[in-house]
Amino acid sequence: GIAIFKQNKKLQPGIYSIVFPGKTKLVDFLIDKEQEISIKADTSDLLNKTIVSGSKENVLFQQYEKYVAVKGKLLQDEKIAFSKSKTKADSALHEKNYSLHAKELQDYRENTIKEHPESMLAALFQAMRQPTFPIGQPKTRRDSMTNYDSYKKHYWDGITFMDERILRTPFFIPKLEGYFRDILVQSPDSIIREADYLLLFARNNDEMFKFMVSWLADEYINPK
Numbered sequence: 285g286i287a288i289f290k291q292n293k294k295l296q297p298g299i300y301s302i303v304f305p306g307k308t309k310l311v312d313f314l315i316d317k318e319q320e321i322s323i324k325a326d327t328s329d330l331l332n333k334t335i336v337s338g339s340k341e342n343v344l345f346q347q348y349e350k351y352v353a354v355k356g357k358l359l360q361d362e363k364i365a366f367s368k369s370k371t372k373a374d375s376a377l378h379e380k381n382y383s384l385h386a387k388e389l390q391d392y393r394e395n396t397i398k399e400h401p402e403s404m405l406a407a408l409f410q411a412m413r414q415p416t417f418p419i420g421q422p423k424t425r426r427d428s429m430t431n432y433d434s435y436k437k438h439y440w441d442g443i444t445f446m447d448e449r450i451l452r453t454p455f456f457i458p459k460l461e462g463y464f465r466d467i468l469v470q471s472p473d474s475i476i477r478e479a480d481y482l483l484l485f486a487r488n489n490d491e492m493f494k495f496m497v498s499w500l501a502d503e504y505i506n507p508k
Contacts, residue, residue: 294319296491297404298452312349314341316404316449344396344405351392358385404449411450411459413442436467445485448492457499464503475504 295315303310304327311325311334318339326333331353336342359382366378393409400406415438417431443450443459450456468474479500486492 296452297449299408299454300452312345314339314345314404316341341404344400344403348392348396348405352389355385355389355392359389407444407447407449408453410442410444411453412455415439415441439463439467440482445482445492445496446489448489448495451491451495460499 297316298314299312300315301310301312302323302325309327309330311323311330313321313323313336316339318341321336321338321342324335324337331350334346336346362378362382362385366375366382369375369378393412396403397406397409415435418434419427419431422428422431440463443456464475464478468478483493483496483500486496
């Protein structure tokens, strides 16, 4: 079948999906500056038989999806093998293999950021970065507080609040929820101070600012 989606104004940038009848199969694709695109898909093998034309962004995205499908299976296999290990040597081997695959996946993302810094995929990868803890194995309360302070300080390092593209992704809202519900001290003073601080960053982008104000109002109109 053929379907044409057409309108006079541009779609807002983000991750979109075509959902096929039955709602069990879908194709994700990126919308950014290039908006006159063609998608050809075969539901017998969506990963390998989907072709997106007219969009360099989606060429990068499809390459990543194919890479992560292979790497994701390897990671899952090592995770299962680790859980079934019967000796310390087996456990150590599968833990080492898992770490190696995870590093290669992260290296792929970092290389994309370096080689295509203006791409939407690079923006998504930067937003997906997780801060690390300076002290690997905290032994004292001071160590734990150092880790907490560092994690909180660097929590938003990968997010540019002037880039509205990340609003239409599956990970921005969970990241926002995690910050206000789990990271912050649950007191009005702390929450208000952080809300004001983030809104200062967001005010330079109308869509981001409207979203943040709306989300904060919904979150705290009935405080938990």
